[in-house]
Amino acid sequence: MxxxxxxxxxxxxxxxxxxxxxxxxxxxxxxxxxxxxxxxxxxxxxxxxxIESPKEKAMKRELQNMQLQYELLDKKMAEAEAVLTNIEERDNNIYRVYFEANPIPEAQRRAGFGGINRYKDLEGFDNSKLIIESNKRIDILQKQIVVQSKSLDEIAILAEEKEKILAAIPAIQPVSNEDLTRMASGYGMRSDPFTKARKMHWGMDFTAPRGTPIYASGDGKVVRADSGSSGYGKHIRIDHGFGYLSLYAHLYKYNVKKNQKVKRGDLIGFVGSTGRSEGPHLHYEIFKDGARINPINFYYGSLTAEEFNKLLEHASLENQSLD
CATH class of the missing domain: 1.20.5 (Single alpha-helices involved in coiled-coils or other helix-helix interfaces)
Incomplete structure (x- = not known):
């Protein structure tokens, strides 16, 4: 009231x-x-x-979670960049050096993207700078990965080619040391066994009993197995590719035929004394790009250092050749 x-x-x-x-x-x-x-x-x-409303609290939690996720993403990106940088350094300083390939320039690896603004749609927001920088890092990282992937593809091809080269190069002695009587004559000026005149001896003579096994010194294809070349008698020629060819002369008989593919160490024939020969021996030559070269430099695949030094000593003596 x-x-x-x-x-x-x-x-x-x-x-x-x-x-x-x-x-x-x-x-x-x-x-x-x-x-x-x-x-x-x-x-x-x-x-x-x-005082925060329930909606504001939920949005705040969502924002905190997004910030946490960004920090984790940023950390993962930094780790990926570090790993990729390490791979790039090994690629330039080890792989490409070993395979004699030019290193990829740093500017090419780190290049950005020119032309139009790729990030225009990301402008105008509260966190535009952060979002744009993150996208730039991801784009550059993706480009680096593409460049590195192509480089590794190239290295794989070079490695395969290198493996083929190493297998093809005539790298072993064609007659085993156990079967040798002696290394009769080396590459260089020698006394002809028939005319006694000094002339160029284009290969190495390995003295061994008739029937001694002869082995292919590298992978390749038999291009000749006949006696149609003057002075060589029964002989074999193997094309190893990459400009290399090996010749085995004065054979007793063949163990291969023309166009047959052989591997290093395969038995291809037997020592004889056919053609212009003074006694049973193997006359061995190596050609590189059509020019004869000294076979003494191609025995790293089968001889020890001591055996090689002994062979080098005998090969350097100006004695009489056997053909």
Whole structure:
């Protein structure tokens, strides 16, 4: 029940009831409503600054999770970049050097992307700089991987080619040391056994009993196995590819035929004394790009250092050849 207020009327010497005017009531009500609205606004403002709503809390957790994921992604990218850099260094300084290939320039490996702005769609956001930088790093990393992948493909081809070269080069002595009587004559100026005149001896003579096995000194294809070349008698020629060809002369008989493919160490024939020969021996020559070269440099695949030095000593003597 609302309180009733009175005032004393001095003229009538009596108390009279105070009647509130409607205008005054409306004014009080308006002030009350405005006051409530003001305090409500202040409360909402303070609450919005210091009290998080469930939606804000969820968004804040999501943002924190995204930041954590970015940090993990950034760490993984840094690790990938470090691994790739290590591979690139080995590629340039070991693999490409070993296979005699030019290193890939650093500018080519680290090159960015010119032309149009690839990241225009990522501009205008709160974290645009961070997003653009991350995308640039990923794009450059992908390009580096592509460059390195192509380089490794090239290295694989070079390695396969190198393996073929190493297998093809005439690298072993064609007659085993156990079967040798002696190394009769080496490459160079020697005395002809028939004319006694000094002339160039284009190969090495290995003295051995008739029928001693002769082995292919490298992988290749038999291009000749006949006696149609003057002075060589029965002889074999093997094309090893890469410009190398080996010749085995004065054979007793063949163990291969023309166009047959052979591997290093395969039995191809037997020592004899056919053609222009003074006694049973193998005359052995090596050609590189059509020119005769000294076979002494091609025995690293079958001789020890001591055996090679002994062979080199005998090969350097200017004695009489056997053909």
């Amino acid at each position: 609302s309180k009733v207020k009175y005032y004393y009327d001095s003229e009538s010497l009596s108390y009279r009831k105070i009647e509130r005017k409607k205008r005054t009531t409306f004014k009080y009500v308006s002030f009350f409503i405005l006051g409530c609205a003001f305090f409500a606004f202040i409360f909402v403002f303070i609450a919005s600054q210091y």
